[in-house]
Amino acid sequence: MPLIGRDRTLFKLFGVPIKANVSWLFLVALVVVTLAKGYFPPRLGPGLPWHVYWGLAVVGAMALFASLIVHELSHSLVARSTGMSVSGITLFIFGGVSQLEDEPPTAASEFFMAVVGPLSSVVLGSAFLVTWLVGAYLQWSAAALALLGCLSFMNFLLAAFNSLPAFPLDGGRVLRSILWGVTADLRLATHVAVQIGSIFGLGLIMFGIFLLLHRVVISGMWLMVVGFFLRQAALGSLQMVIMREHLEGEKVRRFMTTDLVTVARDMSVQEFVDGYVFQHRFNYYPVVDEQGLLVGLVSARAPRAVEQGRWPHTAVGSVMSPTEPSMILDPDTDAVDALSALRLHDERRVVIVQNGRPVGIVSLRDLLGFLALKIDLEPRRRPVR
């Protein structure tokens, strides 16, 4: 999902990295302000010192995000137990999302992975409700009861919203998995689920406009943005399914760029700029050692990191990005795996390496260009699963 900026890892739970996108800070602020200004004062009475409302709001927000992480973690753990790899959970402006490295392998695995999220929220909501009932019986403080009431309500709300049958919400994934299981046709199931998801997104946008016209500004705008986001996500999932269908079975060697120019590690930056950057005008150059083996990738802009006067005395090796496993692929890699590599690691290109030597480069653009040509020239040969 394209979000603003990079995600930062906060901590790990059961080996799953919990990350936050910068847009999440906006949601944190919104939740804290809503609790401190709108939720607690009417329940506790207005005359308390300000730090009571704000303190409770911060505790409430932390417990809410902990609940959200439990919800997402349940998805991630079930996904991992069915053999999918999970790259983490990301908190962002609309809540949280589990990042799966791959689509679910079977309808049953998608069903269980999706259904466990709302279930875990219902369990949490019930636990807070029971604690609230006990607290009310034992006459706990109004602050504790207000906090428990909020947490219970929000967890039930989270379960209810996510259960809507609008793909890619959990309910929509459950719907897709059932259709997929019944028809054995992932493409058809995705089409139907995406249509419903996109109609639902449109409904949210319309309802948001309706609220705006009635001067309910914040909620109206929020609903419009969520609706728009849902529609985009639904259509994006459909594109992924269509792409995978066309790319499956294709080898990277069929569309990699082979006219690559390699640079020696001990070449000076000056020589690199004069003899390569201005000559060939590629964005990236694989860097090789004395034996011609790949040791890194250097961008045409990398020399900027060094003062120009030092270019003749600085080796390319000291301004390159050293080779990482996520940066290289074999020419026989399936295009679908190349797509995941390009998409998930935010890396715009991977080097194709055979016996340690660079033989090609693939960017997301190459892959999309190949896909567009293939759809025009070779309409689907295989029957739809």
Ligand SMILES: [Zn+2]
């Ligand atoms: Zn969920």
